[in-house]
Amino acid sequence: MKRYALILLFLVACAGEAEITEDAHVGSSGVKAEYIRPTEFVLPGERVGFLIEVSNDGTSESSGAYTIASDPLVLQLQDPTTGRFKLKGRTTFTPIGEKKVLSFKGRVSELAKREQTAEASVRFNMCYDYQTDATVSVCVDTRPEVDDEKVCVPGPVSAGGGQGAPVGVELVEMKLLPGDIEGVFVPRFTISVANLDQGVVLAQGIRNPCQGKGTLKEDFGRVGVRATLSNVPLQCKPFKFNAGAPGLNNVVCTLPEGVPDQPAYLAHLTTTLTYGYFDTIVQSITVQK
Amino acid sequence: MGALDDKKKAAPAAKPPAAPVTPAPPAQTPAPPAPVAEPEPAPQPVQPSQPEPAPQPVVPQPVHFVSKFMAARAASRAATTKVEVKNTSEVKNTSDKETSTTVFWLLALALLFFDIFFGRYATSFANFSVWFFFSLLYVFLGIIWWVTMKKDIKEGIKISAIGFFWPLLALLGDFFPNSKAAGLVLGFIMYFVHPYILRFVAENPRISLFYFLFIIVCIYSFYLEDVQALAESRGIRLNTPSFKVVFLHYWEKSGELMAFMGQQLMSIYSNTMMLATGEGMDRVEGEEEETVMDLGVAIRDVKSEISRPKEGEDLLITGTLEATTIDLPLAIAMTCTAFTETDDSTVAEREIPGTLEDAEFNLEAEDDVQESVECIIPGEDVAEDFDRVEIETKFAFTTTTSLKNDFIGKQLERQVNKEKKPLSDYGVVNTRGKAEFSSGPVGIGIKTKDAQPISVDPAKSSLGLPMQVTIENIGAQRGLIGQGKGVVESVNRLYVLLSKPFALSRFSTIQNPTSSEGISQVNCDSFPHQECNDDVTNVYDISKAALDVYEGEYEQGFFTMNMRVEAPADQILGSDPVATHTFAVFAEYDYAITTKVSVDVEKKKEEKV
Numbered sequence: 081m082k083r084y085a086l087i088l089l090f091l092v093a094c095a096g097e098a099e100i101t102e103d104a105h106v107g108s109s110g111v112k113a114e115y116i117r118p119t120e121f122v123l124p125g126e127r128v129g130f131l132i133e134v135s136n137d138g139t140s141e142s143s144g145a146y147t148i149a150s151d152p153l154v155l156q157l158q159d160p161t162t163g164r165f166k167l168k169g170r171t172t173f174t175p176i177g178e179k180k181v182l183s184f185k186g187r188v189s190e191l192a193k194r195e196q197t198a199e200a201s202v203r204f205n206m207c208y209d210y211q212t213d214a215t216v217s218v219c220v221d222t223r224p225e226v227d228d229e230k231v232c233v234p235g236p237v238s239a240g241g242g243q244g245a246p247v248g249v250e251l252v253e254m255k256l257l258p259g260d261i262e263g264v265f266v267p268r269f270t271i272s273v274a275n276l277d278q279g280v281v282l283a284q285g286i287r288n289p290c291q292g293k294g295t296l297k298e299d300f301g302r303v304g305v306r307a308t309l310s311n312v313p314l315q316c317k318p319f320k321f322n323a324g325a326p327g328l329n330n331v332v333c334t335l336p337e338g339v340p341d342q343p344a345y346l347a348h349l350t351t352t353l354t355y356g357y358f359d360t361i362v363q364s365i366t367v368q369k
Numbered sequence: 370m371g372a373l374d375d376k377k378k379a380a381p382a383a384k385p386p387a388a389p390v391t392p393a394p395p396a397q398t399p400a401p402p403a404p405v406a407e408p409e410p411a412p413q414p415v416q417p418s419q420p421e422p423a424p425q426p427v428v429p430q431p432v433h434f435v436s437k438f439m440a441a442r443a444a445s446r447a448a449t450t451k452v453e454v455k456n457t458s459e460v461k462n463t464s465d466k467e468t469s470t471t472v473f474w475l476l477a478l479a480l481l482f483f484d485i486f487f488g489r490y491a492t493s494f495a496n497f498s499v500w501f502f503f504s505l506l507y508v509f510l511g512i513i514w515w516v517t518m519k520k521d522i523k524e525g526i527k528i529s530a531i532g533f534f535w536p537l538l539a540l541l542g543d544f545f546p547n548s549k550a551a552g553l554v555l556g557f558i559m560y561f562v563h564p565y566i567l568r569f570v571a572e573n574p575r576i577s578l579f580y581f582l583f584i585i586v587c588i589y590s591f592y593l594e595d596v597q598a599l600a601e602s603r604g605i606r607l608n609t610p611s612f613k614v615v616f617l618h619y620w621e622k623s624g625e626l627m628a629f630m631g632q633q634l635m636s637i638y639s640n641t642m643m644l645a646t647g648e649g650m651d652r653v654e655g656e657e658e659e660t661v662m663d664l665g666v667a668i669r670d671v672k673s674e675i676s677r678p679k680e681g682e683d684l685l686i687t688g689t690l691e692a693t694t695i696d697l698p699l700a701i702a703m704t705c706t707a708f709t710e711t712d713d714s715t716v717a718e719r720e721i722p723g724t725l726e727d728a729e730f731n732l733e734a735e736d737d738v739q740e741s742v743e744c745i746i747p748g749e750d751v752a753e754d755f756d757r758v759e760i761e762t763k764f765a766f767t768t769t770t771s772l773k774n775d776f777i778g779k780q781l782e783r784q785v786n787k788e789k790k791p792l793s794d795y796g797v798v799n800t801r802g803k804a805e806f807s808s809g810p811v812g813i814g815i816k817t818k819d820a821q822p823i824s825v826d827p828a829k830s831s832l833g834l835p836m837q838v839t840i841e842n843i844g845a846q847r848g849l850i851g852q853g854k855g856v857v858e859s860v861n862r863l864y865v866l867l868s869k870p871f872a873l874s875r876f877s878t879i880q881n882p883t884s885s886e887g888i889s890q891v892n893c894d895s896f897p898h899q900e901c902n903d904d905v906t907n908v909y910d911i912s913k914a915a916l917d918v919y920e921g922e923y924e925q926g927f928f929t930m931n932m933r934v935e936a937p938a939d940q941i942l943g944s945d946p947v948a949t950h951t952f953a954v955f956a957e958y959d960y961a962i963t964t965k966v967s968v969d970v971e972k973k974k975e976e977k978v
Binding site for chain 1: 695696734735769773778779780781783784785788790793794795796798807826827828868869898899900902904905906939942943944945946947948949950951953
């Protein structure tokens with residue numbers, strides 16, 4: 081009997097392992113927050129509590145700051161109303177990211193006798209750093225005019241759906257430009273990037289919106305870019321999201337030393353984007369007698 | 370130019386893959402948009418031999434109403450103006466100028482196209498240097514144009530000078546993305562100048578095409594963001610201009626604009642009527658909240674028990690007093706007075722005091738009474754010249770109002786707007802800018818800024834906001850006081866509650882008011898109407914002495930008090946990206962309802978001796 085139980089345990093364990101081998105780098109979420117059992121109606125003078133679950137639904141480890149606020153004439157939240165968090169992200173072997181439950185308390189103001197109701201919004205704001213790692217296979221073909229059987233055909237590579245982060249690579253295009261040395265071609269990559277979630281992209285390390293400080297214009301949308309082609313670093317132009325521009329935003333990276341003239345082959349283009357992200361969740365409360 | 374570069378490089382994304390290796394791909398260079406059909410640049414000069422005092426309606430074919438207009442204009446001119454015979458050289462001179470005008474238009478058009486499609490459109494106005502360059506260019510062109518206008522040339526061309534600057538005004542729209550007022554002004558200018566353009570087009574058919582294209586470009590510019598959003602929603606990528614989309618949107622927006630302007634005109638008309646009847650002027654709109662309890666005082670069913678009393682007969686006037694209180698006691702005082710009539714203005718009407726059965730009513734908090742009112746005028750005062758009886762009901766009342774203001778960091782707001790994300794996602798929910806007041810015979814409105822949320826620039830030391838408080842007598846208008854006419858006799862006290870860190874920095878013309886001017890900051894303990902917390906609220910007590918400056922305005926039905934509130938900019942948001950601050954006003958005032966009953970007294974028949 082014991083032997084059967086061990087076999088069964090082994091099978092279950094194997095089955096479990098099969099499930100978690102999915103690619104973790106999918107989805108368009110970073111750190112998400114959610115009110116747990118939100119309170120919609122409260123009484124005047126009541127002491128209320130708010131539970132908020134903060135979870136890292138993406139693949140990058142993230143550290144950040146939070147703040148919670150409301151209309152002080154309706155709801156006075158008790159200190160501390162600000163804090164910091166650090167959460168590990170999803171991996172291939174841990175398909176659920178780290179979570180943290182935050183608790184806040186407050187007191188609802190009394191209503192004037194002639195007032196029947198009052199309303200207020202409770203806003204929970206997060207500012208956190210995040211990283212997007214995107215890897216796509218690109219076809220490098222220095223001899224497009226040759227019609228031999230090739231291992232790959234060059235063309236735009238779609239990477240839609242996100243890479244487990246709020247900012248994602250959507251499309252990669254490559255062009256081969258003639259290099260300074262004959263027989264060497266310089267690959268130039270146009271990497272289209274999009275803000276896939278509800279929040280606002282900030283420069284890495286910026287927490288100002290969650291600290292009541294003014295955020296400089298240049299700190300919005302600033303994204304750090306690193307890219308490699310088969311582990312050889314590329315040179316990328318500084319990149320900043322232009323939120324008002326229609327369509328996608330493009331990062332341009334090149335390999336200045338170039339690639340030699342050779343038959344078509346597949347290479348891995350790895351792009352790493354580093355940035356800050358600001359997001360808010362809101363809950364409305366109604367004070368009723 | 371970084372964004373521009375990005376934009377240009379985005380274009381090949383939709384193209385087929387990877388071209389063969391070619392030196393210096395031509396796609397790198399910006400492709401000229403050139404959607405403009407090459408217009409005829411060298412029109413034939415006007416026939417110099419014809420003096421044309423009344424130009425024949427040679428008009429662009431599709432504009433039939435223009436030809437009607439011109440025909441009427443020609444007839445009018447023929448009837449009223451002298452035929453001016455110019456010599457050939459003068460006419461030729463004018464024609465030359467017109468030709469150069471045409472060239473000028475061509476140049477302006479080309480530059481505007483270039484500006485919009487390369488500078489503004491491609492960079493979405495982010496590239497300030499491009500914009501600035503073209504702004505200077507426009508100013509330069511404008512000066513040249515103005516100088517040429519000094520010369521003696523055709524009236525139509527002069528009018529076109531207005532037309533030149535008109536569409537450029539639309540470019541200012543970018544600076545007021547949230548201002549309805551600015552949008553309205555621009556829209557008004559657009560439609561106001563339209564007849565002049567039609568007239569100009571009719572007089573100068575050779576350059577009508579350029580004008581037409583010019584208008585299109587400017588409309589395109591005016592609605593640029595909307596057009597982009599619309600195109601995106603329909604799955605159209607606007608890498609190149611799509612005039613089809615623009616035109617569709619233009620018609621939709623024009624319809625909306627016309628409807629909006631119609632509403633505004635109706636509103637102006639009704640406001641004028643209200644002003645004429647003494648009911649309306651500029652005032653801050655208030656809004657009655659839906660869930661308030663009815664409270665206040667009303668007089669109903671006031672009448673004479675005898676419809677046509679005889680001379681010398683006792684007169685009994687009856688009515689009903691209804692009163693409801695919630696939080697405060699209420700004292701009501703009533704008087705009853707009869708008046709005689711007189712046809713001679715030099716003779717004053719006589720007042721006859723009546724006798725009320727109950728002249729005072731005292732209500733406790735949370736009370737609700739309905740009492741009958743009886744007034745007797747003794748028979749000896751009921752004479753042939755008897756005119757009416759007036760019942761006056763006076764009471765002191767308090768009305769409250771509050772306005773929630775949402776504040777957001779300046780750059781964050783811009784970014785959220787740029788990304789076209791709903792502000793409600795960031796907790797900005799109070800965007801109406803309308804106050805809600807409690808029930809009673811007056812309404813109180815508070816207004817700070819129309820455009821909510823209010824931007825906070827933490828780089829500045831403080832943020833000041835105008836705060837207008839309007840007290841409007843709405844009792845009779847909304848049937849709240851029953852029968853009669855109500856009037857605010859005096860405002861005795863005003864409590865202004867400001868969410869910290871806001872402070873009252875001006876009341877009327879008094880800067881930084883102090884207690885010596887009748888305005889003092891008090892603790893919540895001294896505020897009787899509602900629980901408040903000194904940690905989060907600043908309370909100001911504005912006494913009657915300070916309020917008396919508005920005394921003469923009570924009778925007009927409403928009056929607006931101008932105040933200013935200020936707060937250190939770095940404290941408004943606290944540690945949050947969005948903050949809500951509530952401003953509230955509690956007004957204590959005396960109110961009087963006058964109810965008139967006309968009485969026709971039957972003359973006593975003289976007995977025959």
